[in-house]
Amino acid sequence: MNELPHPGDFASRLLRWHVSHGRHDLPWQREPSPYRVWLSEVMLQQTQVGTVLGYFERFTQTFADVKALAEAPLDEVLHLWSGLGYYSRARNLHKTAQIVASEYGGEFPDQLDALIALPGIGRSTAGAIIALAGNRRAAILDGNVKRVLARHYAIEGWPGTTSVLKQLWATAESVLPSDDYRNFTQAEMDLGATVCTRRNPNCEACPLRSDCAARAQGRIDEFPGRRPRRQVPTRSACFLIVSDRNRSILLQRRPPNGIWGGLWCFPEIANEATLPQTMAELGLRNYVMSGKMAPIPHTFTHFKLLMEPLCIEVGEQVTVVRETDAVCWYNSSEAPQLGLPMPVSRLLNALAAQR
Ligand code: SF4
Structure with missing residues (x-):
């Protein structure tokens, strides 16, 4: 792994890029409440933005807030989820809505640990709720951010292993700016989704290209490291x-x-x-x-x-x-x-x- 550049440098370049090149019109960016951010983050796990758009609109039209979702029968939630796959996400969504409604009076907790304790909310989703809804300091590490950080800092190894994940989290924390967490978090996700893509990244358009380690080494395709092959029964x-x-x-x-x-x-x-x-x-x-x-x-x-x-x-x-x-x-x-x-x-x- 290369030495980290000054984190403000990483963050300020990304923030500047985001002003004119980031995504500003996603439906969950309008009124970014913890409920809407949480819903979109859970839907976006394993699923492309284009697919999520319609589901997000239908969900928020049917369940305007977390209490409405908590009161709905599970069958109705699963019906609206049909086609998105990974149905444990929908069951956890329903369970979490019920806990937030009954134990937190319908308001999501604002501490990282309390969010992580809710079903289906991992550290990255909790960080996204804090940063995107509350504009408070928290790192995220979804698939897009893992790819950007692994390439920019040439972090070797498959992110599914504990040591690599630990390194990625430490890096994600180290590049946080001192304010403007909402835009920074969105910028990280947008760069991974639109420029530093899995295949054919558009390095010429990347604000981080001048000191990107994977690019300098000509090894972009090697980051992030692949999962070891295994036979699927x-x-x-x-x-x-x-x-x-x-x-x-x-x-x-x-x-x-x-x-x-x-x-x-x-x-x-x-x-x-x-x-x-x-x-x-x-x-x-x-x-x-x-x-x-x-x-x-x-x-x-x-x-x-x-x-x-x-x-x-x-x-x-x-x-x-x-x-x-x-x-x-x-x-x-x-x-x-x-x-x-x-x-x-x-x-x-x-x-x-x-x-
Ligand atoms: S320079 Fe290329 S590989 Fe490096 S972070 Fe930017 S888009 Fe990704």
């Missing part, structure tokens, strides 16, 4: 596409933990041999297996899932399966508002289009 699972004479499809709410926790999905069975038992448990005895669909691959962070759909038709027109809120019949002509994983939503749309 594949697992198969059989999903039942059960339809009744109304062309409604049976959905089952998944357990709160595990993949797609709390979302609505086709019933999953271990293998075909367990089909009679599952159908009996669902109260559906009169059925025929009408075929199998081509397997559908879906990639999670730690494994690949091969969904194997098994098509089942139930004889009678079924309106009630059993007395529980864990199953429902889904009909696209009058679709209820449910949280659906993307592959399930896509398959339901494809089935509806066939009719």
